[in-house]
Amino acid sequence: MPYRICKSFEIENGHMLSKHPDACRFPHGHSRRVEFVLEAEALDSREMVCDFKVLKLAMHDYLKTLDHAMCVNSLDPRFAEMRAVYGERVVAFEELDPTTEIIARRIYDVCLERLAAHAADPASPYPLAQGLRLLSVKVWETSSSWAEYAAPAPVEIPSPVARVASRSHSQGVHQM
Template identity: 30%
Template sequence: MKITQAFHFEAAHRLPNVPEGHRCANLHGHSYRIELTLEGPVDPHSGFVIDFFDIEAAFGPLLNTLDHHYLNDIAGLDNPTAELIAVWIWERVKPSLQQLIKVIVYETPDCWAEYDGV
């Protein structure tokens, strides 16, 4: 069974490694959507793969670190592309959510990055 929980945050960033003249080199912001997908058996007693409140508790501190912040100032996010944000989240949440199989970072409703640990 796979389950997914979504989270949202607002943040500003700029991409320092894009070519000169690229519009993403300028300071701008996004309404990000994060999806954490976990996989495992359904516990016959609880009926859960994992309680959604446990996912929220594991990701909550990271969400607070990201929400309404300048991402470039966060340790490990000096080049905060959607791809690198997904890896950053994975590395920090996977130890407490062993069943995690995928992180999706939506930078816009039409643009996203997916990371599965590989």
């Protein structure tokens, strides 16, 4: 059975849902909890799935862009006006309402990209376990409501060993 870890962050975040028939179509906010679940079959050289600091380093600045910001569908007729007044504190969701489900998916995609970049950094003092997988991102909207995104099949973060082997194979290098 694999090892699993979960790292949580809290942000204050607003959104407005242009396709919603009721009050959620108006600007409103939530105290959100964002949870990242990772797993690996084996632990890294420090007996960890992934140092929690890696997730903090990878995601802190991105989550900061969502903290005390308003997420808005780029097709919303008020988007341009809001962006002009509030600048980057209005976060565009291209042609999608920023439901909690959509926010979870976006955070998942950013996390996957950033963990891959971390794994590719030879100067990083934090190793990643071989076979590390980002299982899911769960975003709590209230204390009783959340949405979660998980890829259909868990995506493995490329380890330095896998990258070297893959690069050698793709370049036609064979060992005798």
